[in-house]
Amino acid sequence: xxxxxxxxxxxxxxxxxxxxxxxxxxxxxxxxxxxxxxxxxxxxxxxxxxxxxxxxxxxxxxxxxxxxxxxxxxxxxxxxxxxxxxxxxxxxxxxxxxxxxxxxxxxxxxxxxxxxxxxxxxxxxxxxxxxxxxxxxxxxxxxxxxxxxxxxxxxxxxxxxxxxxxxxxxxxxxxxxxxxxxxxxxxxxxxxxxxxxxxxxxxxxxxxxxxxxxxxxxxxxxxxxxxxxxxxxxxxxxxxxxxxxxxxxxxxxxxxxxxxxxxxxxxxxxxxxxxxxxxxxxxxxxxxxxxxxxxxxxxxxxxxxxxxxxxxxxxxxxxxxxxxxxxxxxxxxxxxxxxxxxx
Amino acid sequence: xxxxxxxxxxxxxxxxxxxxxxxxxxxxxxxxxxxxxxxxxxxxxxxxxxxxxxxxxxxxxxxxxxxxxxxxxxxxxxxxxxxxxxxxxxxxxxxxxxxxxxxxxxxxxxxxxxxxxxxxxxxxxxxxxxxxxxxxxxxxxxxxxxxxxxxxxxxxxxxxxxxxxxxxxxxxxxxxxxxxxxxxxxxxxxxxxxxxxxxxxxxxxxxxxxxxxxxxxxxxxxxxxxxxxxxxxxxxxxxxxxxxxxxxxxxxxxxxxxxxxxxxxxxxxxxxxxxxxxxxxxxxxxxxxxxxxxxxxxxxxxxxxxxxxxxxxxxxxxxxxxxxxxxxxxxxxxxxxxxxxxx
Numbered sequence: 001x002x003x004x005x006x007x008x009x010x011x012x013x014x015x016x017x018x019x020x021x022x023x024x025x026x027x028x029x030x031x032x033x034x035x036x037x038x039x040x041x042x043x044x045x046x047x048x049x050x051x052x053x054x055x056x057x058x059x060x061x062x063x064x065x066x067x068x069x070x071x072x073x074x075x076x077x078x079x080x081x082x083x084x085x086x087x088x089x090x091x092x093x094x095x096x097x098x099x100x101x102x103x104x105x106x107x108x109x110x111x112x113x114x115x116x117x118x119x120x121x122x123x124x125x126x127x128x129x130x131x132x133x134x135x136x137x138x139x140x141x142x143x144x145x146x147x148x149x150x151x152x153x154x155x156x157x158x159x160x161x162x163x164x165x166x167x168x169x170x171x172x173x174x175x176x177x178x179x180x181x182x183x184x185x186x187x188x189x190x191x192x193x194x195x196x197x198x199x200x201x202x203x204x205x206x207x208x209x210x211x212x213x214x215x216x217x218x219x220x221x222x223x224x225x226x227x228x229x230x231x232x233x234x235x236x237x238x239x240x241x242x243x244x245x246x247x248x249x250x251x252x253x254x255x256x257x258x259x260x261x262x263x264x265x266x267x268x269x270x271x272x273x274x275x276x277x278x279x280x281x282x283x284x285x286x287x288x289x290x291x292x293x294x295x296x297x298x299x300x301x302x303x304x305x306x307x308x309x310x311x312x313x314x315x316x317x318x319x320x321x322x323x324x325x326x327x328x329x330x331x332x333x334x335x336x337x338x339x340x341x342x343x
Numbered sequence: 344x345x346x347x348x349x350x351x352x353x354x355x356x357x358x359x360x361x362x363x364x365x366x367x368x369x370x371x372x373x374x375x376x377x378x379x380x381x382x383x384x385x386x387x388x389x390x391x392x393x394x395x396x397x398x399x400x401x402x403x404x405x406x407x408x409x410x411x412x413x414x415x416x417x418x419x420x421x422x423x424x425x426x427x428x429x430x431x432x433x434x435x436x437x438x439x440x441x442x443x444x445x446x447x448x449x450x451x452x453x454x455x456x457x458x459x460x461x462x463x464x465x466x467x468x469x470x471x472x473x474x475x476x477x478x479x480x481x482x483x484x485x486x487x488x489x490x491x492x493x494x495x496x497x498x499x500x501x502x503x504x505x506x507x508x509x510x511x512x513x514x515x516x517x518x519x520x521x522x523x524x525x526x527x528x529x530x531x532x533x534x535x536x537x538x539x540x541x542x543x544x545x546x547x548x549x550x551x552x553x554x555x556x557x558x559x560x561x562x563x564x565x566x567x568x569x570x571x572x573x574x575x576x577x578x579x580x581x582x583x584x585x586x587x588x589x590x591x592x593x594x595x596x597x598x599x600x601x602x603x604x605x606x607x608x609x610x611x612x613x614x615x616x617x618x619x620x621x622x623x624x625x626x627x628x629x630x631x632x633x634x635x636x637x638x639x640x641x642x643x644x645x646x647x648x649x650x651x652x653x654x655x656x657x658x659x660x661x662x663x664x665x666x667x668x669x670x671x672x673x674x675x676x677x678x679x680x681x682x683x684x685x686x
Contacts, residue, residue, distance in 0.1 A: 271622040
């Protein structure tokens with residue numbers, strides 16, 4: 001019998017989430033049965049999609065029930081096992097949730113090879129954010145070498161990978177990020193040709209800055225924010241441009257930023273420029289995971305793709321780190337160190 | 344030397360166009376030079392896209408200049424020719440404009456075979472509206488046999504063809520049209536499984552009616568109106584649904600109908616359902632015209648596809664017919680009989 005600490009959803013947020021929406025619980029896990037194994041969580045990933053799970057609105061996934069453990073991807077070590085596919089000592093990635101320990105039957109769990117890169121990358125550049133970036137750029141954004149791309153949340157877990165993959169394809173790569181430090185990182189470390197600080201702009205001046213940075217217009221917009229960034233990019237989309245829509249963090253906790261833009265204006269742009277706007281969710285594309293790892297794994301190993309992590313210490317700090325991330329306070333892929341590295 | 348009567352753009356509309364935005368002019372055409380030919384216009388086509396040409400907003404095509412002949416597709420007879428490809432007596436279709444006669448050098452002009460169908464169809468079911476329907480259903484809407492489609496402007500020049508092509512593909516076909524007579528025509532003559540009269544509904548009850556008519560949800564929305572029809576359809580789109588966006592007639596003369604729907608709501612639907620929204624314009628696809636004619640020509644000839652025409656008599660009535668069409672007053676493909684049938 002193993003004791004676990006968990007963070008559960010205490011209440012649904014009204015607009016912006018607050019710390020009281022979460023509650024810490026101590027539970028005792030059931031004994032292992034045939035086919036199951038016990039995981040000690042090492043890294044918990046915090047991702048914007050979790051905000052959606054806190055609401056009970058209809059979406060692509062069921063909401064987290066009040067009192068249930070918050071959902072989340074994590075990397076851990078198998079401590080005990082009655083499943084030969086996941087032996088004791090294996091490093092595994094799966095949807096273990098905001099918890100220190102979990103019992104799993106292997107559903108949607110994959111083995112992580114620590115020889116490729118540090119195991120935390122299984123929740124970042126070589127995990128869900130990575131395949132989101134790779135699919136969004138190639139399959140949804142239909143990026144072509146030499147085109148111009150604008151990447152919102154340019155230094156975020158997904159955006160940072162989009163930018164580097166796009167640069168490797170000889171695209172002109174323009175980022176939008178919140179803060180001068182993030183923009184400097186985007187240009188100096190991630191290879192962006194230009195990065196615009198949306199804190200320093202309203203929608204109109206941001207739009208002008210994009211026009212200046214993209215003299216040939218914008219062919220692909222990697223959209224994960226909505227709000228004023230969308231408003232600023234849209235007028236500069238080239239004919240037959242593509243918008244890969246994987247998030248809208250500016251609007252996750254209600255409207256307010258950039259939602260003054262009337263729908264007819266957006267619809268007119270899509271029509272007259274013959275744009276393609278496609279929503280996508282990484283899990284629809286997990287069957288491509290091996291192809292993704294085969295291409296991007298070596299790029300991470302040899303340093304062609306770098307990554308930055310923003311680490312909160314201890315599960316009890318997950319709610320604060322999550323709230324900070326929702327308002328753009330993280331700098332790099334947001335992780336929580338839940339347990340010690342494997343021996 | 345030939346005299347021609349033309350309708351020119353007298354002034355740009357402020358919101359809804361009015362008759363005073365047009366002016367009749369008599370001109371004398373220049374003598375033919377090598378490579379040119381004289382066309383006597385028989386049928387002028389009136390189409391919603393012309394509304395866009397009256398504004399000077401940036402769009403996919405240049406606006407008509409004040410004082411210039413209104414643009415428009417037409418079918419006519421070659422009266423005199425110094426171009427061997429377009430001999431005297433040939434029936435031709437081209438962008439001759441709102442005029443009784445035109446001199447052409449053959450740019451974007453095609454020969455019409457009167458043996459296939461009445462020559463007026465070269466501006467309808469076998470012309471631009473036809474290829475718009477065919478491309479929008481197949482290439483943009485990515486329709487699959489057995490899926491459910493909603494067609495806005497269901498009995499319009501484009502919608503009527505979309506509906507019949509979709510029915511021929513064993514899709515479940517739901518129309519939205521303005522008026523009980525149009526809806527009866529849609530079901531009785533065009534093969535729609537159901538047709539909803541948007542005059543009889545607000546956005547909310549229209550949405551419920553769509554839900555009732557589409558028990559398996561909506562896979563493809565053929566969008567040419569925007570406004571409340573868009574608002575009503577969107578919540579019923581299935582995961583991985585497609586919106587083929589070829590027009591937004593409800594919003595052509597300013598906002599007002601259905602534009603209360605906030606952009607974030609639309610964006611959220613696109614994201615969570617992983618929709619694909621693609622704008623398209625027929626002229627990007629004219630290279631497929633032969634393939635289109637080869638497939639749809641025989642369907643028209645043997646009656647599998649029927650069509651209905653709404654005919655205004657005389658060029659001077661073109662403005663009124665156009666204004667009527669913009670508010671949905673036409674019933675079938677809107678044409679103007681400018682000259683007599685060929686002998």
